[in-house]
Amino acid sequence: MIYQRRTKDQLAARVARDIPDGAVVNLGIGQPTLVANHIASSREVLLHSENGMLGMGPAPHSGEEDYDLINAGKQPVTLLPGGSYFAHADSFAMIRGRHIDICVLGAFQVSVTGDLANWHAGDTNAIPAVGGAMDLAVGAKQTWVMMDLLTRQGNSKVVPVCTYPLTGVSCVKRIYSDLATLECTPGGLRLVDLVDGLTHAELERLVGLPVMPPPRSPAGP
C-alpha cells in the first residue's frame, strides 16, 4: 500500500495537536519553530524562549524587526501582551527547575529508551556547539523530538543505542516523525500513530526495531 510522509507543516500541526491549552512550551531552533504556526487559536500556549522571554509572539511585520527582540535562533520575534523579559539565570532556572511543560527539539538520533543525540554529528572536524539543548533535554517536564524517521540514506534515526554524542540520557518521551508518532518507554518503543497507508509491520521493518502496539483504549473500537 502507498503511504505519504507528513510534510514539515503537517508534522508541525501533528505536534501542535498534542499541546494542551495553558501549556508552557519551549520550541527548539529549526524545525520545531514551525509548531508555533499550528497551535489552534482556541488554545492559549505560553512560549518560552531560552534567551529570556515568556509569552513570545510571531515574527514582526516586514520593516518592524527589532534585533533586541529575538528568539533562540536569533530571528526577530514579537512579545505578546502579558509577556515578560528576564535574565539568563532565571530563564534556565525555568528550564532546569521543571517549570517548562514541554520542549520540542530536533534530533540526529533517539534511542528506544529516550536517549537523545542532537548537538554533534560526531565529525571530529566540526566546530561543536551545544547551546541550551542539554538543559532543555533534561529540564522540561516532557521532551518531545520532531524529526524525519529516516536519514537521507534510509537509515533509521531511532536506534537501539545512539552512536552520536549524547545530549541527554532517557529524556525523550515522544518522537513525532514524518511517518509515525512513537513513545520511548523503559521497555522500548510504543506506537502512538502511523501515517495513512503505513502498516505496523512496515514501520518495524523501516526502523529495524520492535514497536509495541498502542495501549488498547477501553472505549475504542
Added chain:
Amino acid sequence: MLNKVAASVGDALAGVEDAATVMIGGFGTAGIPVELIEGLIAQGARDLTVVNNNAGNGDTGLAALLAAGRVRKIVCSFPRQADSHVFDDLYRSGRIELELVPQGTLAERIRAAGAGIGAFYTPTGHGTELAKGKETRLIDGRQYVLEYPIHGDLALIKAERGDRWGNLTYRKTARNFGPVMAMACRRTVASVHEIVDLGGLDPEAIVTPAIFVSQIVKVERRATQAGGFKQ
C-alpha cells in the same frame, strides 16, 4: 559623592590587564556592547579569556576583538553560527582555545561566582561528553554533575538606562547575560543610552542594582544589527 559615570569609553576601560578574564554580555547580536568592545580593542589588552554565549557574529563587536588577535580562549555555549567565520578560522587553525559549556550551566556558573557559591550540582550534561571527568552524584534518584563558578576580572554589559550610582535597566531580550555577568566580575562596566538622575529609575523596575556596577558610560544608540542566522 558616589559617581560611577565615566566621561568616555576610554576612561571606563583604562587599566585592563593582559590575560584578564572578560565577560561580555549578549546573545547573538542582542546585548553585545559593541562600543565597549571597540574600546577594549583600542585599550590593547591581549591574551584574554572571553566569556560570551557565542563567539562573534560577522566582523564587528566580539568578532572584531577575535580578529584583532586579543583572545586566547573563549568560554561559550554556541560558537558555530551562520556568520561566525572569524571564530571558525581561528579555531580551525588552532589559534584559539574553546571551552564549550551548556548554556544554562554557563549562566549558573557565572551566577554562582557572583553569589559566592563554591560549586553546584546540575542535571544538565550528565552522561554526555561535556561532563567527562567531572564529579557526579546521585541525589534523590537523579544523577547530577558538579560544576564550578566562573569568576571574571571585567564584565562588559550593554544596558539601556542607568544612574550615577550604577543602577541599570535593559531593553527587551538584550538583557540576557548582563545581570549575572555584572555580579560575577571584580569590575563591571556598563554602556547605557541614557543617564538619568537618581530616582529617575523606578526602584521596582531596576534590574541590576548599583552594587554590581563599577562604571557606566553613555553611548549613542545604534540599531542592533541582525546576526547569527542565515538571512
